[in-house]
Amino acid sequence: MTRCLDCGSERIADQCPTCGLTSAAAEVMFRRRLLKRTAVFLAGSIVFPYACNVYPPLDIDLMLVFFGVIFALALTLAVMLDRRARRRQEIEVLKRIYYGFIPLPWILAATLFVNGKLDSQKNVIYHPTVVESRYYMRGVVRGSRRLFVKGWRLDQRIERLAVDADDFDRFQVGDRVNVGVAPGALGVPWLYGVYRAPDDSMKSSRTQ
Numbered sequence: 001m002t003r004c005l006d007c008g009s010e011r012i013a014d015q016c017p018t019c020g021l022t023s024a025a026a027e028v029m030f031r032r033r034l035l036k037r038t039a040v041f042l043a044g045s046i047v048f049p050y051a052c053n054v055y056p057p058l059d060i061d062l063m064l065v066f067f068g069v070i071f072a073l074a075l076t077l078a079v080m081l082d083r084r085a086r087r088r089q090e091i092e093v094l095k096r097i098y099y100g101f102i103p104l105p106w107i108l109a110a111t112l113f114v115n116g117k118l119d120s121q122k123n124v125i126y127h128p129t130v131v132e133s134r135y136y137m138r139g140v141v142r143g144s145r146r147l148f149v150k151g152w153r154l155d156q157r158i159e160r161l162a163v164d165a166d167d168f169d170r171f172q173v174g175d176r177v178n179v180g181v182a183p184g185a186l187g188v189p190w191l192y193g194v195y196r197a198p199d200d201s202m203k204s205s206r207t208q
């Protein structure tokens, strides 16, 4: 007994009693759908890193790593599904797991966006700290820039701030800064802004 690749119904003959497709036709239909859903997933995976930069979460790098794991898992599933479908093997369980992955990047991106968008500026808390190092990794589109500052959270020796190009160029190692952190409408703290500490104003007017 096998199941129809397309609709998942049990079938005894080559033709599915529910959707009427032969096993060859069902394979074609299924793989076409797999491709479409994978495209939706890939598009979300391109959007997610951008969404991360709009209202950058404080733990952006942790989230990007977490997302990288999801991405790798999903693509592995897609490859396995395609291979199994070609061999006309059972795919029902894998298919359901994979389809669960498809909206994830979109949901994560929307969560981060809403988290920042609906947040109130009144709740921003400023943490005085010092820039310890800077890090720039070239990327295909815009690269990632980080200011590493002394941490203020428990068990967090360093905070890796995802800053834009302007802020990245503006601050040097040793600069004293105030880091504005918003709590997030959905409870994900995000980087509101990095500002030069007031007593450093002499230095900043010199460098500008």
Ligand SMILES: [Zn+2]
Pocket (backbone or CB within 6 Å): 004, 005, 006, 007, 008, 009, 016, 017, 018, 019, 020, 021, 026
């Ligand atoms: Zn069927």
